[in-house]
Amino acid sequence: MTLLLCRSALRSFKRRVAYANITYDHIVGWSTSSIRRQHELPKLELEANNEKYPHVIHVDTANSEGSQQEDSVDTSLTDSLEEEMIRGLTQVTWExxxxxxxxxxxxxxxxxxxxxxxPMNLEGEDVIYHMIDNFLV
Structure with a gap:
């Protein structure tokens, strides 16, 4: 029931975007924060190619609704709460x-x-500007 309410609420948003640290986030791992299974994580260069957003290294546009759900079920996680959450969350589109x-x-x-x-974390300022510049107001 909770996942149904969650999906219903998420579908009310025009866009859903997950910003995720690929390294050095010791609180929330990359696969969790980007709502991907471990084997779905892209192979990335650690260098940004955009001077305006030096810490943004990859932008993945939204997948079509539900396209990931059954195709990429991780058999090692099939019965886990983590897999249930990922399955539920990927039934809506994400950037x-x-x-x-x-x-x-x-x-x-x-x-x-x-x-x-x-102020100590101002190095992430470009990520905030990326959000501002890429969201419709």
Whole structure:
């Protein structure tokens, strides 16, 4: 029932975007924060190719609704709560933005850098600008 309510609420949004640290986030792992199974994570270079957003290294546009659900079920997770959550969440479309702070002075604060929680985490400012520039107001 909870997953049904969650999906219903998520479907009310025009767009759903997950920003995820690919490295150095010791609180939320990359596959969890990007709503992907381990084998679905793309092979990425750690270097950004955009001067305006130096920490944004990969943008994956939305998949069609439900297209991932059955195709990529991880057999090792079939009965787990994690697999149930991923299956439920991937029934709606997601855009994914992969972020990397591996060259940052405070790379071990990646979890907080992506949120820019304090002035100390200002290195993630470009990620916030990426959000602003890519969302319709």
């Amino acid at each position: 994914r933005v992969d972020v990397c702070f591996h060259e940052s002075r405070l790379k071990y604060n990646a979890h907080y850098n992506i949120q820019v929680r304090t």
